[in-house]
Amino acid sequence: MKRHSATTKQRSLASYFKKVRTDEADGEEPPPSKDKTSPSSALVESQARPNFCSDSGECTGLYESPENEHKQDTHAPPGNDGGRSATPSDLCSTVNAGQSDAFTTGQCPRKVSGMAPTHSGSPPLCATSASIFDLGLFVSKSNNVNDPETMEKLLLNPWTPPANYDYPATGKRNLKFQPPWVDRYPWLVYSEKLQGALCKYCVVFASECAGKGEHQRLGCFVAKEFTNYKKAMDAFKSHASSSYHAMSTTLSENFLAVRSRSQHDILTQLDHSLKKQAEENRKNLLPIIETILFCGRQEVPLRGTDDSGPINMSEVLSFKNGGNFRALLRMRAKHGDAALRAHMKTSPANALYTNPKIQNELITLCGKIIQRKIVENVNSGSCFSVLADEATDISRTAHISLWVWYVGHDTSGVPILKEDFVDFVPVYDLTGKALASTILNSLRGHGFDLNLLCGQGHDGAASMSGHLNGVQAFIRQTAPKALYVHCSAHSLNLALFHACKLPSIHNCLGTVSSTCTFVRASPQRTNQLQDKVEDLTQEKRKSVLSFCQTRWVESHDALQHFLELYVPIVQFLEYLEEEAASSDTSSKASQLLNAITKPEFVVLLQICSDLFSLTLPLCKFLQKIDCDLAQACDHVKNVIDVLSTKRASAETEFNKIFLKSLSLLKITNVEMALPRITGRQMQRSNVPSATPEEYCRRNVYLPLLADFENQLRDRFDAHKKVVVGLNMLLPKFCASASLFDIDDAVQFYLGDIPSANVIEAEFTLWVNKCCQIEEKNRPACALQALEMCNRDFFPNIHSLLSILATLPVSTSTPERTFSTLRRLKSYLRNHMNIDRLTGLALLSIHRELQVTPEQVLTEFCKLPRRKNFLV
Structure with a gap:
């Protein structure tokens, strides 16, 4: 139903009332209303003049609205149009003619002016205290009210006729409205304005139309007054049983309950309902999220072949696999989570929040x-x-x-x-x-x-x-x-790979790899080797490892395992050469046995083991998270220095390796001898030598060390260029450094340091601070230097050290995520x-x-x- 703004009405009433009182005080006539027949005009007049009579002499208190022009005033005095209602200008002129005391004395204006009413039997309105809350004023759709206070007043205290009120007769039988009807039907209200009965609930809350499709316009008690008192009881019962009256009654009760604070308004109730539903939804979703977090942390696959629709909570499980996610939810619901169980049983299929889309x-x-x-x-x-x-x-x-x-x-x-x-x-x-x-x-x-x-x-x-x-x-x-x-880890691997390209080293590592693959290719051969190991040694290692050509840390472990199990491997291959049921197995074992029992192979095996042992700590360090580029370059330099030392004292160093080889050959009953030497050798090193030890040292050991040292220098020279200047800020090196040593780094990172104009003074203070530390305790890495560098006192030094620490060392960590990738995205x-x-x-x-x-x-x-x- 369309409602007019009550606030606008109140402002109009207040302004008009103030205007009237001001005009009366000044003795002026108030201006006539522009709209002489509008309900608003009637309301203004009724509020400005609480008690007045019609021109006919009957006290009505209010003007007729245009909607009720069919009710003509039959008592209109001569000179007035029989069908026209009294206008504000008519009354104002009458009042200004000498009845202004009516508003101060509370008397009827016609009594003040000496005009006698034509209806002597009808009590004057001044005696009945007519109010602006006559329900008939609000029947017109152009004057409906939506002000809560006015609505409450109309529902609780509408205007009612006094006890001595003389109700007008209607119809041929001159029937009148009976006050006891109001006691029997509390919704019934009499309107003096319309001179008929109305329903206060329906006038305030009913819509304009009712019925199926709301195409039937409402009539008596709602849109117009009821005056057919001959059929009053039947009409009252019929209206009371109508659906729109029941709805209006419910709305009125709820409205009054809200106004009395015994019930929240509909918006608050809806808000509370939505909040309750949202809280319930959040409560239902939390265990689902917890299950997803559990599966994600543990790398547990979530989905199955049938993971849509409701989750089967019965004891009889489906023959299809619903996946770990649904199985975990089912187990959780069955073992204590009553809220989840209720959610799974009662929630609709589109509100379970377990389908793959929600998972994603x-x-x-x-x-x-x-x-x-x-x-x-x-x-x-x-x-x-x-x-x-x-x-x-x-x-x-x-x-x-x-x-x-x-x-x-x-x-x-x-x-x-x-x-x-x-x-x-x-x-x-x-x-x-x-x-x-x-x-x-x-x-x-x-x-x-x-x-x-x-x-x-x-x-x-x-x-x-x-x-x-x-x-x-x-x-x-x-x-x-x-x-x-x-x-850096790749650089080290490449250096080792190129150094091991010497034909003899390359063949040795190939033989080791082939032997490991031969053993691991058959579970039967693996068990036979383990039996040999248990019979001959007390080694904890029972089998060989696969040889990796790219990950040199694993290659070192495989080579070390092979060297420690060398004797059991020889006896194992001898056994297969004689006892193997398959000719392919025996021939392959014979070939491998012939290769690994050569004296040159044993010496090369010891050389590779010595070299890999030297690089193993460096290879592991370069894969650590907490190492910086300056440290990496420092450790590489340390390895290069050791290689140079070994080359300088090659006879002493190689003699240790050669003695280990002899002891191993003695166990396997193999004699050390020089390889066959021809006058013109094109396929291998042929440096003149008098003994097997001298031959291996000159043809293998020294070339391997020299090549590996050169590879390290070449491949890590670029790394040193990156940190040049920045590493001079480290406490270990800055004592002997000058501002010139770090000038290139300062100029390169000029836009990244906070205050370059004070870098010289700051560097001097930093050097002085580092020199106060005992030399052996001075940090050699960027992280330790950052820990002792106060960012507020040394802002530029701190920024440069942060850059030094942030420069990447290796990409070994990203490579580890590919293992995670293979576990998560498998063939299933x-x-x-x-x-x-x-x-x-x-x-x-x-x-x-x-x-x-x-x-x-x-x-x-x-x-x-x-x-x-x-x-």
Whole structure:
């Protein structure tokens, strides 16, 4: 129902009443109303003049509205139009003619003016105290009220005729309204304005139409007065049983309850209902999120062959596999989680929140929470480096594993180096430009500040390391200070690989690899070797390891195992050569036995073991997270110095190796002898030598050391150039350094240091502080230097040391994520989308970063069409 603004009406009434009282005080006639027949005019007149009579002499108190012009005033005096209601101007002129005392004395204006009413039997309105709350005033749709106070007044205290009120007769039988009807029907109200009965509930709350389709307009008691008193009782009962009256009664009761504060209003009730529903939804979703977090942390596959629809809570399980996620929810519901059990049983299928789409949304949100924490940590620092490596998954899709390397702090505030996995990014174009664009777009998309990018670490492939069209070149076009550092672990592996290209070393390692593969290819042969080991030695190692050509840490372990089990391996091959049932097995065993029992092979085996033992600590160190580039270069220099020392004292060093070889050959009953030498040897080293020891030293040992030393110098020279100048800030070296030594680094990072104009004085103070530390206790790494460097006192030095610590050392950590990739995206789950894959990988890798179900739920509520979770 259309309602007019009660506030507007009240302002009109108040202003008009004030105007009338002011005019009366000044003796002026108030201006006539512009709309002589509008209900608003009648309301204004009724409020301005509480008691007045009609021109006919009958006290009515209010003017007729246009809707009731059919009720003509039959008592109108001569000179008035029989059908016209009295206008405000008529009354104002009458009042101004000498009846102004009517408003101060409370008497009827006609009595003041001496005009006698024509209806002597009808009591004057001044005696009945007519009010503006006559319900008939609000029947007109143009005058309906929506002011709560007025509505409350109409429902509780509408105008009612006094006890001595003379109700007008209607019809041929002159029937009148009976006051006892009001006691029997509390909703019944008599309107003097309309001179008929109305329903106070329906006038206030009923709509204009009712019935099916709301096409039938309402009549008596609602839109017009009821005066057919002959059929009053039937009409009262019929109205009381109508649906629109029942609805109006309910609305009235609720309205009055709200006004009396015994009940909340409908908006509050709806709000409470929505909040209750949202709280229930959140409560139901929390165990689902907890299960997803559990599966993600433990790398447990979630999905199965049938993971849609309601979860079967009965004891009889389906023959189809619903997946671990649904099985965990079922187990949780059956063993104590009553709320989850109720949710699974009573919630509709579209509100279970267990389908794969919801899983993907929740897993993605878990990943985004972790990524947001990483971005906040990185952007709060002063610099970071990006690490990237590429691999192909089970579905033959190439992915870039994206990591960031930066300086963080532990719980006690001590600086630590952190490597954080950020994303798996699928790539379809493996050119340097496309890969660089993918990396930069991913960093921007996650919110990293590229102005802080100071380094990049990749492998040595041409598409990554090329100085013209490689990834590192294109990244430096966007971030010029992002220095490229070739992975140090790769550099060491390449140095070893090229050094071992000597034919004799290469053949020795190939023989070891073939023997290990021969043993491990058959479980029967593996068990036979273990029996030989138990019979001959007390070694804890019972079998050989596979030989890896690229991961030299594993190659060292495989070589060490082979050397320790050399004697059992020889006897094992002798046994197979004579007792093997298969001719292929016996012939292969005979070939391997002949190769590994040569004296030259045993010596080469000892040489390789000695060399790998020297590089093993360096190889492990370069794969650590907390090592910086300055430390890596320092350890490489240490290995180079040891190699130089071994070359200088080659006779003494090699004699130790040769004696170990002799003892091993003695156990296997093999005599040491010089290899066959011809006058013209083209396929192997043929340096003149008098003894087997001299031959092996000159032809194998010294060339191997020299080649490996040169490879280390060449491959790590670029690393030293990157840190030149910055490493002179380390306390271990700065005592002998000058400002000139760090000038190139200062000029290169001029825009990254806070106050370059005071760098000279700051460096002098820093050197003085470092010199006060005992020389053997001076830090040699950037992290230790940062710990003793006060950022407020040495802002420039602190920034440069942070850059030094942030320059990447290796990409071995990104390579480890490919193991996670293979575990998550296996042949059983080879169609996993990238968002789900990244989210699960983040949960698996970043176990130290806490993700609570409440955090995930909060993010889930922010998604579109998830307002039913907002409290």
